[in-house]
Each structure stands twice: as structure tokens, then as C-alpha cells.
Amino acid sequence: MENADDMVLLDRYPDAVSAYIVKGVLSTNGVESCVTNENWASLYPLPDLPCMQVGVMVRRSELDLAREILASAESDSPQED
Numbered sequence: 001m002e003n004a005d006d007m008v009l010l011d012r013y014p015d016a017v018s019a020y021i022v023k024g025v026l027s028t029n030g031v032e033s034c035v036t037n038e039n040w041a042s043l044y045p046l047p048d049l050p051c052m053q054v055g056v057m058v059r060r061s062e063l064d065l066a067r068e069i070l071a072s073a074e075s076d077s078p079q080e081d
Contacts, residue, residue: 004061012053019054033058
């Protein structure tokens with residue numbers, strides 16, 4: 001049975017820095033998250049393999065909100081020329 005407080009994978013990132021940036025954006029907007037797999041990813045830097053990427057987890061009940069926040073943050077960021 002699914003619980004709203006269960007942690008689910010929001011997305012995977014090639015390195016811990018990217019994952020912690022996402023965690024910071026979510027935290028600033030009131031969404032609790034955690035970073036997973038950062039140790040394996042730093043020991044074995046193979047970002048092309050999903051099992052070696054760094055994950056960001058959020059509560060199931062906040063998954064849609066987290067996606068909206070990140071989409072909004074991407075659209076608000078300055079575009080490179």
C-alpha cells in the first residue's frame with residue numbers, strides 16, 4: 001500500500017553537486033528531500049549508468065509540487081547564448 005509519506009525518486013543526476021543544487025532549490029521552496037547514492041557515485045564516477053548516478057528523493061505527496069518547482073526554476077534561469 002502506498003503511503004503519502006513514502007520517499008520516491010524525483011530524478012537522478014550525474015554528480016552530487018547537481019543533486020545538492022536541486023535539493024537546495026526544493027528546500028528553499030519548502031519541499032523536504034534527500035540525496036542518495038552520492039558515495040557510490042563519487043567512488044565510481046560512471047554517470048552514464050543509472051545505478052551510479054546520484055538520486056534526489058521526495059515524499060510521494062510532494063512529488064508533483066517538486067516537479068513544478070524545478071520546471072519553474074529552469075524556466076526562470078538565464079539562457080546561455
